[in-house]
Amino acid sequence: MLRIGAVSYLNTRPLVYGLAQRLAGLGQLSFNLPSRLADDLAAGRLDVALIPSIEYFRGVGQQIVSDAVIACRGPVWSVRLLSRVPIGEIRCLALDEGSRTSAALVRILLAEQYGLHPETVPLPMESDPDTIDADAVLLIGDRAMHPAAGVYHEIWDLGDRWCRWTELPFVFAMWVARQDVDVSQLAPILSAARDEGLQQLAEIAGREAGGHGLTTPDLHHYFAHHLHFRLGAEEQAGLHRYQRHAAKLGLIANQRELVFQ
Template sequence: MKNHLRIGAVSYLNTKPLVHGLRERLGGFGELTFNLPSRLADDLRRGKLDVALIPSVEFLAERSYQMVSNAVIACRGPVWSVRLLSRVGANQIGRLALDEGSRTSAALVQVLLWEMHGLRPEIVPLSIDQSPEHVDADAVLLIGDRAMHPPPRCYREIWDLGDRWCRWSELPFVFALWVARPGVDTSGLSERLEASRDDGLASLEEIAARDAATHGLTNEDLFRYFAENLHYTFGVGEQNGLAEFHRRAVSLDLIPHYDSSIDLRSS
Protein backbone atom coordinates (compact mmCIF):
# COMPACT_ATOMS: atom_id res chain seq x y z
CA MET A 1 0.00 0.00 0.00
CA LYS A 2 1.20 3.52 -0.74
CA ASN A 3 2.46 5.72 2.03
CA HIS A 4 -0.26 7.61 3.86
CA LEU A 5 0.37 11.25 2.91
CA ARG A 6 -0.03 14.08 5.40
CA ILE A 7 -1.64 16.87 3.38
CA GLY A 8 -2.29 20.43 4.55
CA ALA A 9 -4.68 22.95 2.99
CA VAL A 10 -5.40 26.60 3.67
CA SER A 11 -8.30 27.32 6.01
CA TYR A 12 -9.54 30.38 4.09
CA LEU A 13 -12.67 30.73 1.98
CA ASN A 14 -10.65 30.94 -1.22
CA THR A 15 -9.66 27.28 -0.80
CA LYS A 16 -13.20 25.88 -0.72
CA PRO A 17 -13.45 25.03 -4.46
CA LEU A 18 -10.00 23.41 -4.40
CA VAL A 19 -10.79 21.01 -1.56
CA HIS A 20 -14.43 20.23 -2.44
CA GLY A 21 -14.83 16.54 -1.62
CA LEU A 22 -11.07 16.10 -1.31
CA ARG A 23 -11.12 14.37 2.08
CA GLU A 24 -13.45 11.68 0.72
CA ARG A 25 -11.53 11.44 -2.55
CA LEU A 26 -8.27 10.86 -0.66
CA GLY A 27 -9.72 8.00 1.38
CA GLY A 28 -6.81 5.97 2.72
CA PHE A 29 -4.41 7.74 0.34
CA GLY A 30 -3.83 10.65 2.70
CA GLU A 31 -5.01 12.68 5.68
CA LEU A 32 -6.20 16.27 5.13
CA THR A 33 -5.77 19.03 7.73
CA PHE A 34 -6.27 22.80 7.61
CA ASN A 35 -4.24 25.75 8.85
CA LEU A 36 -3.04 29.25 7.99
CA PRO A 37 -0.82 29.53 4.87
CA SER A 38 2.28 30.56 6.81
CA ARG A 39 1.84 27.71 9.31
CA LEU A 40 1.39 25.16 6.53
CA ALA A 41 4.67 26.31 5.04
CA ASP A 42 6.39 25.93 8.42
CA ASP A 43 4.96 22.43 8.93
CA LEU A 44 6.03 21.36 5.44
CA ARG A 45 9.56 22.61 6.03
CA ARG A 46 9.75 20.84 9.41
CA GLY A 47 8.56 17.55 7.94
CA LYS A 48 5.21 17.57 9.75
CA LEU A 49 3.46 17.57 6.37
CA ASP A 50 4.32 15.77 3.13
CA VAL A 51 2.26 17.95 0.78
CA ALA A 52 0.69 21.34 1.36
CA LEU A 53 -1.04 24.23 -0.33
CA ILE A 54 1.54 26.85 0.55
CA PRO A 55 2.21 30.50 -0.32
CA SER A 56 3.87 30.78 -3.71
CA VAL A 57 6.73 32.79 -2.22
CA GLU A 58 7.63 29.78 -0.06
CA PHE A 59 7.84 27.57 -3.13
CA LEU A 60 10.01 30.14 -4.89
CA ALA A 61 12.34 30.36 -1.88
CA GLU A 62 12.83 26.59 -1.44
CA ARG A 63 14.31 25.00 -4.54
CA SER A 64 13.89 21.42 -3.29
CA TYR A 65 10.07 21.62 -3.37
CA GLN A 66 8.13 20.21 -6.31
CA MET A 67 4.77 21.31 -7.65
CA VAL A 68 2.38 18.37 -7.60
CA SER A 69 -0.69 19.79 -9.35
CA ASN A 70 -1.88 22.49 -11.73
CA ALA A 71 -4.57 23.37 -9.17
CA VAL A 72 -3.61 26.73 -7.66
CA ILE A 73 -5.10 29.85 -6.10
CA ALA A 74 -4.54 32.75 -8.49
CA CYS A 75 -6.20 35.87 -9.86
CA ARG A 76 -6.36 37.68 -13.17
CA GLY A 77 -7.67 40.95 -11.76
CA PRO A 78 -9.21 42.15 -8.46
CA VAL A 79 -8.96 39.43 -5.82
CA TRP A 80 -11.03 41.10 -3.02
CA SER A 81 -9.47 39.08 -0.18
CA VAL A 82 -6.00 40.73 -0.22
CA ARG A 83 -6.02 44.43 0.62
CA LEU A 84 -3.71 47.23 1.66
CA LEU A 85 -5.47 49.80 3.85
CA SER A 86 -3.49 53.01 4.22
CA ARG A 87 -4.16 55.95 6.52
CA VAL A 88 -1.85 58.10 4.39
CA GLY A 89 -1.19 58.37 0.68
CA ALA A 90 0.47 55.17 -0.51
CA ASN A 91 3.55 57.17 -1.51
CA GLN A 92 3.92 58.27 2.15
CA ILE A 93 3.81 54.89 3.88
CA GLY A 94 6.72 54.68 6.31
CA ARG A 95 5.51 51.90 8.58
CA LEU A 96 3.62 48.88 7.27
CA ALA A 97 1.87 46.18 9.33
CA LEU A 98 1.74 42.76 7.66
CA ASP A 99 -0.89 40.13 8.45
CA GLU A 100 1.02 37.24 10.04
CA GLY A 101 -1.04 34.74 8.07
CA SER A 102 0.51 36.02 4.86
CA ARG A 103 3.87 35.55 3.21
CA THR A 104 3.15 35.80 -0.51
CA SER A 105 0.95 38.87 -0.09
CA ALA A 106 3.49 40.36 2.31
CA ALA A 107 6.14 40.10 -0.40
CA LEU A 108 3.71 41.28 -3.08
CA VAL A 109 2.81 44.51 -1.30
CA GLN A 110 6.50 45.29 -0.77
CA VAL A 111 7.20 44.66 -4.47
CA LEU A 112 4.34 46.97 -5.49
CA LEU A 113 5.30 49.76 -3.09
CA TRP A 114 8.86 49.66 -4.41
CA GLU A 115 7.97 49.42 -8.08
CA MET A 116 5.23 52.07 -7.94
CA HIS A 117 6.60 54.50 -5.34
CA GLY A 118 10.24 53.56 -4.61
CA LEU A 119 9.33 52.79 -0.97
CA ARG A 120 10.84 50.27 1.47
CA PRO A 121 8.73 50.89 4.60
CA GLU A 122 9.53 49.64 8.09
CA ILE A 123 7.73 46.33 8.63
CA VAL A 124 5.80 45.42 11.79
CA PRO A 125 3.65 42.33 12.45
CA LEU A 126 -0.14 42.22 12.63
CA SER A 127 -1.20 39.12 14.53
CA ILE A 128 -4.24 37.08 13.56
CA ASP A 129 -6.21 38.23 16.62
CA GLN A 130 -5.01 41.85 16.57
CA SER A 131 -7.33 44.58 15.36
CA PRO A 132 -5.91 46.68 12.49
CA GLU A 133 -7.30 49.71 14.33
CA HIS A 134 -4.86 49.18 17.20
CA VAL A 135 -1.62 48.68 15.32
CA ASP A 136 0.88 51.55 15.18
CA ALA A 137 1.41 51.77 11.42
CA ASP A 138 0.60 53.99 8.46
CA ALA A 139 -0.91 51.07 6.57
CA VAL A 140 -1.96 47.47 7.15
CA LEU A 141 -2.06 44.45 4.87
CA LEU A 142 -5.07 42.19 5.42
CA ILE A 143 -5.57 38.82 3.77
CA GLY A 144 -8.19 36.12 3.71
CA ASP A 145 -11.63 36.38 5.22
CA ARG A 146 -11.01 39.48 7.31
CA ALA A 147 -9.81 41.42 4.28
CA MET A 148 -13.28 40.95 2.82
CA HIS A 149 -14.78 42.85 5.78
CA PRO A 150 -12.34 45.73 6.42
CA PRO A 151 -12.78 47.63 9.71
CA PRO A 152 -15.20 50.57 9.66
CA ARG A 153 -12.71 53.37 9.34
CA CYS A 154 -11.89 55.97 6.73
CA TYR A 155 -8.68 55.06 4.96
CA ARG A 156 -7.07 57.40 2.53
CA GLU A 157 -6.18 54.62 0.10
CA ILE A 158 -7.33 51.01 -0.24
CA TRP A 159 -5.52 48.74 -2.67
CA ASP A 160 -6.79 45.44 -3.96
CA LEU A 161 -3.39 43.81 -4.48
CA GLY A 162 -4.61 41.47 -7.20
CA ASP A 163 -5.90 44.40 -9.19
CA ARG A 164 -2.73 46.44 -8.62
CA TRP A 165 -0.42 43.62 -9.69
CA CYS A 166 -2.42 42.65 -12.77
CA ARG A 167 -2.71 46.25 -13.96
CA TRP A 168 0.97 46.99 -13.33
CA SER A 169 2.46 43.74 -14.68
CA GLU A 170 -0.28 42.78 -17.17
CA LEU A 171 0.09 39.24 -15.83
CA PRO A 172 -1.92 36.99 -13.48
CA PHE A 173 -0.79 36.48 -9.91
CA VAL A 174 -0.40 33.12 -8.15
CA PHE A 175 -0.97 33.18 -4.39
CA ALA A 176 -0.67 29.49 -3.46
CA LEU A 177 0.19 26.10 -4.98
CA TRP A 178 0.24 22.44 -4.01
CA VAL A 179 3.84 21.34 -3.38
CA ALA A 180 5.64 18.36 -1.87
CA ARG A 181 8.78 17.94 0.15
CA PRO A 182 11.69 16.23 -1.62
CA GLY A 183 11.55 12.44 -1.64
CA VAL A 184 7.79 12.20 -1.15
CA ASP A 185 6.03 9.78 -3.49
CA THR A 186 3.04 11.75 -4.82
CA SER A 187 2.07 9.47 -7.71
CA GLY A 188 -1.69 9.50 -8.06
CA LEU A 189 -2.13 12.68 -6.01
CA SER A 190 -2.35 15.23 -8.80
CA GLU A 191 -5.36 13.44 -10.29
CA ARG A 192 -7.17 13.63 -6.95
CA LEU A 193 -6.32 17.29 -6.39
CA GLU A 194 -7.38 18.32 -9.89
CA ALA A 195 -10.58 16.26 -9.74
CA SER A 196 -11.51 18.01 -6.49
CA ARG A 197 -10.78 21.38 -8.09
CA ASP A 198 -12.91 20.52 -11.12
CA ASP A 199 -15.78 19.27 -8.97
CA GLY A 200 -15.52 22.40 -6.84
CA LEU A 201 -15.75 24.68 -9.85
CA ALA A 202 -18.82 22.77 -11.01
CA SER A 203 -20.36 23.16 -7.54
CA LEU A 204 -19.82 26.87 -6.83
CA GLU A 205 -23.49 27.57 -6.19
CA GLU A 206 -23.65 24.72 -3.67
CA ILE A 207 -20.47 25.87 -1.90
CA ALA A 208 -21.66 29.47 -1.80
CA ALA A 209 -25.05 28.45 -0.35
CA ARG A 210 -23.30 26.38 2.32
CA ASP A 211 -20.63 28.88 3.42
CA ALA A 212 -21.83 32.41 2.62
CA ALA A 213 -23.90 33.15 5.73
CA THR A 214 -21.24 32.02 8.21
CA HIS A 215 -18.84 34.52 6.64
CA GLY A 216 -21.27 37.42 6.52
CA LEU A 217 -21.69 37.25 2.75
CA THR A 218 -24.64 36.73 0.45
CA ASN A 219 -24.73 33.62 -1.71
CA GLU A 220 -24.32 35.81 -4.79
CA ASP A 221 -21.31 37.65 -3.35
CA LEU A 222 -19.53 34.41 -2.51
CA PHE A 223 -20.38 32.81 -5.84
CA ARG A 224 -18.98 35.83 -7.69
CA TYR A 225 -15.86 35.79 -5.50
CA PHE A 226 -15.13 32.20 -6.54
CA ALA A 227 -16.16 32.64 -10.17
CA GLU A 228 -14.84 36.13 -10.94
CA ASN A 229 -12.13 37.08 -8.44
CA LEU A 230 -10.25 33.79 -8.31
CA HIS A 231 -8.65 31.50 -10.86
CA TYR A 232 -7.72 27.93 -10.00
CA THR A 233 -5.62 26.61 -12.90
CA PHE A 234 -1.89 27.10 -13.46
CA GLY A 235 -1.72 28.06 -17.12
CA VAL A 236 0.89 29.83 -19.22
CA GLY A 237 -0.16 33.26 -17.95
CA GLU A 238 0.11 32.12 -14.33
CA GLN A 239 3.53 30.62 -15.04
CA ASN A 240 4.75 33.91 -16.50
CA GLY A 241 3.22 35.89 -13.64
CA LEU A 242 4.89 33.70 -11.03
CA ALA A 243 8.24 33.98 -12.82
CA GLU A 244 7.91 37.79 -12.91
CA PHE A 245 7.01 37.91 -9.21
CA HIS A 246 10.05 35.71 -8.54
CA ARG A 247 12.34 38.14 -10.36
CA ARG A 248 10.95 41.17 -8.53
CA ALA A 249 11.06 39.52 -5.10
CA VAL A 250 14.66 38.40 -5.65
CA SER A 251 15.66 41.93 -6.66
CA LEU A 252 14.43 43.20 -3.27
CA ASP A 253 16.06 40.32 -1.33
CA LEU A 254 12.64 39.11 -0.21
CA ILE A 255 13.61 35.58 -1.28
CA PRO A 256 17.03 34.03 -1.95
CA HIS A 257 18.68 34.46 -5.32
CA TYR A 258 19.55 31.33 -7.32
CA ASP A 259 21.57 31.23 -10.51
CA SER A 260 19.45 28.61 -12.25
CA SER A 261 15.95 29.32 -13.51
CA ILE A 262 13.12 28.00 -11.38
CA ASP A 263 11.15 24.98 -12.59
CA LEU A 264 7.50 26.03 -12.73
CA ARG A 265 6.17 22.79 -14.19
CA SER A 266 3.79 20.69 -12.13
CA SER A 267 4.43 16.96 -12.06
Protein backbone atom coordinates in the same frame (compact mmCIF):
# COMPACT_ATOMS: atom_id res chain seq x y z
CA MET B 1 -0.58 7.82 4.46
CA LEU B 2 0.33 11.21 3.03
CA ARG B 3 0.04 14.14 5.41
CA ILE B 4 -1.64 16.89 3.41
CA GLY B 5 -2.29 20.45 4.56
CA ALA B 6 -4.70 22.94 3.00
CA VAL B 7 -5.36 26.62 3.67
CA SER B 8 -8.20 27.32 6.08
CA TYR B 9 -9.46 30.42 4.22
CA LEU B 10 -12.63 30.63 2.13
CA ASN B 11 -10.67 30.85 -1.10
CA THR B 12 -9.65 27.20 -0.67
CA ARG B 13 -13.17 25.78 -0.65
CA PRO B 14 -13.43 25.04 -4.40
CA LEU B 15 -10.03 23.31 -4.32
CA VAL B 16 -10.88 20.97 -1.46
CA TYR B 17 -14.46 20.12 -2.38
CA GLY B 18 -14.86 16.44 -1.50
CA LEU B 19 -11.09 16.10 -1.21
CA ALA B 20 -11.06 14.33 2.16
CA GLN B 21 -13.27 11.57 0.73
CA ARG B 22 -11.16 11.29 -2.41
CA LEU B 23 -8.05 10.85 -0.24
CA ALA B 24 -9.44 7.84 1.61
CA GLY B 25 -6.66 5.28 1.96
CA LEU B 26 -4.04 7.64 0.48
CA GLY B 27 -3.76 10.65 2.76
CA GLN B 28 -5.13 12.66 5.66
CA LEU B 29 -6.19 16.30 5.20
CA SER B 30 -5.70 19.07 7.78
CA PHE B 31 -6.17 22.85 7.65
CA ASN B 32 -4.07 25.78 8.83
CA LEU B 33 -2.86 29.26 7.92
CA PRO B 34 -0.75 29.51 4.73
CA SER B 35 2.36 30.59 6.60
CA ARG B 36 2.08 27.71 9.08
CA LEU B 37 1.55 25.17 6.30
CA ALA B 38 4.77 26.35 4.68
CA ASP B 39 6.66 25.92 7.96
CA ASP B 40 5.21 22.44 8.50
CA LEU B 41 6.13 21.34 4.97
CA ALA B 42 9.68 22.66 5.32
CA ALA B 43 10.05 20.94 8.71
CA GLY B 44 8.80 17.60 7.37
CA ARG B 45 5.61 17.63 9.44
CA LEU B 46 3.62 17.60 6.18
CA ASP B 47 4.30 15.76 2.94
CA VAL B 48 2.16 17.97 0.71
CA ALA B 49 0.67 21.41 1.35
CA LEU B 50 -1.07 24.30 -0.33
CA ILE B 51 1.62 26.86 0.43
CA PRO B 52 2.25 30.52 -0.40
CA SER B 53 3.99 30.80 -3.76
CA ILE B 54 6.84 32.83 -2.23
CA GLU B 55 7.64 29.83 -0.02
CA TYR B 56 8.10 27.58 -3.03
CA PHE B 57 10.81 29.93 -4.26
CA ARG B 58 12.44 29.94 -0.83
CA GLY B 59 12.38 26.17 -0.45
CA VAL B 60 14.65 23.48 -1.77
CA GLY B 61 13.84 19.92 -2.76
CA GLN B 62 10.20 20.68 -3.50
CA GLN B 63 7.93 19.98 -6.46
CA ILE B 64 4.68 21.47 -7.69
CA VAL B 65 2.11 18.70 -7.50
CA SER B 66 -0.89 19.98 -9.44
CA ASP B 67 -2.21 22.64 -11.80
CA ALA B 68 -4.80 23.42 -9.11
CA VAL B 69 -3.80 26.78 -7.58
CA ILE B 70 -5.25 29.90 -5.98
CA ALA B 71 -4.72 32.77 -8.38
CA CYS B 72 -6.38 35.86 -9.81
CA ARG B 73 -6.56 37.62 -13.15
CA GLY B 74 -7.80 40.93 -11.77
CA PRO B 75 -9.27 42.22 -8.49
CA VAL B 76 -9.08 39.48 -5.85
CA TRP B 77 -11.09 41.16 -3.04
CA SER B 78 -9.48 39.11 -0.25
CA VAL B 79 -6.02 40.75 -0.32
CA ARG B 80 -6.02 44.45 0.52
CA LEU B 81 -3.70 47.25 1.56
CA LEU B 82 -5.47 49.80 3.76
CA SER B 83 -3.50 53.04 4.09
CA ARG B 84 -4.24 55.79 6.60
CA VAL B 85 -1.95 58.17 4.69
CA PRO B 86 -1.31 58.86 0.99
CA ILE B 87 0.56 55.85 -0.40
CA GLY B 88 3.75 57.84 -0.96
CA GLU B 89 3.87 58.69 2.77
CA ILE B 90 3.79 55.11 4.11
CA ARG B 91 6.70 54.65 6.50
CA CYS B 92 5.41 51.79 8.65
CA LEU B 93 3.45 48.83 7.25
CA ALA B 94 1.67 46.17 9.32
CA LEU B 95 1.63 42.75 7.65
CA ASP B 96 -1.05 40.14 8.33
CA GLU B 97 0.77 37.25 10.04
CA GLY B 98 -1.08 34.72 7.88
CA SER B 99 0.50 36.19 4.77
CA ARG B 100 3.82 35.63 3.09
CA THR B 101 3.12 35.77 -0.64
CA SER B 102 0.97 38.89 -0.22
CA ALA B 103 3.46 40.42 2.20
CA ALA B 104 6.13 40.14 -0.48
CA LEU B 105 3.70 41.34 -3.15
CA VAL B 106 2.82 44.56 -1.36
CA ARG B 107 6.51 45.29 -0.75
CA ILE B 108 7.21 44.73 -4.45
CA LEU B 109 4.39 47.07 -5.52
CA LEU B 110 5.43 49.81 -3.09
CA ALA B 111 9.10 49.56 -4.10
CA GLU B 112 8.58 49.37 -7.86
CA GLN B 113 5.75 51.90 -8.16
CA TYR B 114 6.64 54.38 -5.39
CA GLY B 115 10.25 53.69 -4.46
CA LEU B 116 9.10 52.89 -0.92
CA HIS B 117 10.75 50.48 1.52
CA PRO B 118 8.71 50.92 4.70
CA GLU B 119 9.47 49.43 8.09
CA THR B 120 7.27 46.40 8.64
CA VAL B 121 5.59 45.16 11.81
CA PRO B 122 3.48 42.01 12.34
CA LEU B 123 -0.31 42.10 12.53
CA PRO B 124 -1.32 39.08 14.64
CA MET B 125 -4.41 37.16 13.56
CA GLU B 126 -6.23 38.02 16.78
CA SER B 127 -5.49 41.76 16.56
CA ASP B 128 -7.92 44.45 15.42
CA PRO B 129 -6.28 46.23 12.45
CA ASP B 130 -7.68 49.55 13.67
CA THR B 131 -5.61 49.31 16.86
CA ILE B 132 -2.26 48.78 15.10
CA ASP B 133 0.09 51.77 15.16
CA ALA B 134 1.11 51.78 11.49
CA ASP B 135 0.57 53.98 8.45
CA ALA B 136 -0.91 51.08 6.47
CA VAL B 137 -2.14 47.55 7.03
CA LEU B 138 -2.05 44.50 4.76
CA LEU B 139 -5.01 42.17 5.29
CA ILE B 140 -5.55 38.81 3.63
CA GLY B 141 -8.20 36.12 3.64
CA ASP B 142 -11.62 36.33 5.21
CA ARG B 143 -11.07 39.47 7.30
CA ALA B 144 -9.95 41.43 4.23
CA MET B 145 -13.33 40.83 2.57
CA HIS B 146 -15.40 42.93 4.95
CA PRO B 147 -15.60 46.74 4.73
CA ALA B 148 -12.94 48.51 6.78
CA ALA B 149 -14.22 50.08 10.00
CA GLY B 150 -11.44 52.65 10.21
CA VAL B 151 -10.82 55.77 8.18
CA TYR B 152 -8.39 55.05 5.35
CA HIS B 153 -6.94 57.42 2.80
CA GLU B 154 -6.59 54.72 0.15
CA ILE B 155 -7.43 51.03 -0.22
CA TRP B 156 -5.64 48.81 -2.73
CA ASP B 157 -6.82 45.48 -4.05
CA LEU B 158 -3.42 43.86 -4.59
CA GLY B 159 -4.64 41.49 -7.28
CA ASP B 160 -5.92 44.43 -9.28
CA ARG B 161 -2.73 46.43 -8.78
CA TRP B 162 -0.50 43.53 -9.89
CA CYS B 163 -2.56 42.54 -12.91
CA ARG B 164 -2.85 46.12 -14.18
CA TRP B 165 0.87 46.72 -13.71
CA THR B 166 2.22 43.49 -15.22
CA GLU B 167 -0.68 42.42 -17.46
CA LEU B 168 -0.16 38.94 -15.99
CA PRO B 169 -2.13 36.84 -13.50
CA PHE B 170 -0.97 36.44 -9.93
CA VAL B 171 -0.61 33.08 -8.16
CA PHE B 172 -1.04 33.21 -4.40
CA ALA B 173 -0.72 29.52 -3.45
CA MET B 174 0.17 26.16 -5.02
CA TRP B 175 0.06 22.50 -4.04
CA VAL B 176 3.69 21.63 -3.28
CA ALA B 177 5.32 18.41 -2.04
CA ARG B 178 8.71 17.47 -0.73
CA GLN B 179 10.66 16.04 -3.64
CA ASP B 180 11.13 12.63 -2.03
CA VAL B 181 7.36 12.09 -1.71
CA ASP B 182 5.57 9.93 -4.27
CA VAL B 183 2.60 12.04 -5.42
CA SER B 184 1.81 10.14 -8.62
CA GLN B 185 -1.60 9.11 -7.30
CA LEU B 186 -2.28 12.47 -5.66
CA ALA B 187 -1.95 14.81 -8.64
CA PRO B 188 -5.09 13.61 -10.47
CA ILE B 189 -7.06 13.66 -7.21
CA LEU B 190 -6.23 17.32 -6.56
CA SER B 191 -7.20 18.29 -10.10
CA ALA B 192 -10.43 16.30 -9.89
CA ALA B 193 -11.40 17.92 -6.58
CA ARG B 194 -10.80 21.36 -8.10
CA ASP B 195 -12.84 20.53 -11.19
CA GLU B 196 -15.76 19.26 -9.14
CA GLY B 197 -15.55 22.24 -6.82
CA LEU B 198 -15.82 24.63 -9.75
CA GLN B 199 -18.99 22.83 -10.83
CA GLN B 200 -20.45 23.24 -7.33
CA LEU B 201 -19.73 26.91 -6.63
CA ALA B 202 -23.38 27.72 -5.95
CA GLU B 203 -23.62 24.94 -3.37
CA ILE B 204 -20.36 25.94 -1.70
CA ALA B 205 -21.39 29.59 -1.56
CA GLY B 206 -24.77 28.72 -0.08
CA ARG B 207 -23.14 26.60 2.62
CA GLU B 208 -20.33 28.99 3.55
CA ALA B 209 -21.67 32.52 3.09
CA GLY B 210 -23.65 33.05 6.29
CA GLY B 211 -20.91 31.86 8.60
CA HIS B 212 -18.54 34.43 7.11
CA GLY B 213 -20.90 37.39 7.10
CA LEU B 214 -21.39 37.33 3.34
CA THR B 215 -24.40 36.89 1.11
CA THR B 216 -24.58 33.82 -1.07
CA PRO B 217 -24.52 35.89 -4.31
CA ASP B 218 -21.48 37.85 -3.10
CA LEU B 219 -19.56 34.70 -2.20
CA HIS B 220 -20.51 32.99 -5.46
CA HIS B 221 -19.27 36.06 -7.36
CA TYR B 222 -16.01 35.94 -5.39
CA PHE B 223 -15.39 32.31 -6.32
CA ALA B 224 -16.46 32.68 -9.95
CA HIS B 225 -15.04 36.09 -10.87
CA HIS B 226 -12.32 37.11 -8.40
CA LEU B 227 -10.43 33.83 -8.19
CA HIS B 228 -8.80 31.60 -10.77
CA PHE B 229 -7.86 28.01 -9.95
CA ARG B 230 -5.77 26.73 -12.85
CA LEU B 231 -2.01 27.07 -13.41
CA GLY B 232 -1.56 27.78 -17.10
CA ALA B 233 1.16 29.39 -19.19
CA GLU B 234 0.20 32.95 -18.21
CA GLU B 235 0.13 32.05 -14.53
CA GLN B 236 3.61 30.55 -14.85
CA ALA B 237 4.80 33.76 -16.51
CA GLY B 238 3.29 35.71 -13.61
CA LEU B 239 5.14 33.50 -11.14
CA HIS B 240 8.46 34.10 -12.90
CA ARG B 241 7.84 37.86 -12.92
CA TYR B 242 7.03 37.79 -9.20
CA GLN B 243 10.15 35.71 -8.55
CA ARG B 244 12.37 38.26 -10.32
CA HIS B 245 10.98 41.19 -8.33
CA ALA B 246 11.19 39.27 -5.04
CA ALA B 247 14.83 38.38 -5.74
CA LYS B 248 15.59 41.99 -6.62
CA LEU B 249 14.34 43.08 -3.18
CA GLY B 250 16.24 40.30 -1.42
CA LEU B 251 13.02 38.56 -0.34
CA ILE B 252 14.25 35.26 -1.78
CA ALA B 253 17.84 34.07 -1.87
CA ASN B 254 18.09 32.60 -5.33
CA GLN B 255 16.35 31.96 -8.63
CA ARG B 256 14.89 28.53 -9.29
CA GLU B 257 12.84 26.90 -11.99
CA LEU B 258 9.31 25.68 -11.56
CA VAL B 259 9.65 21.94 -10.91
CA PHE B 260 6.61 19.78 -11.57
CA GLN B 261 6.07 16.19 -10.46
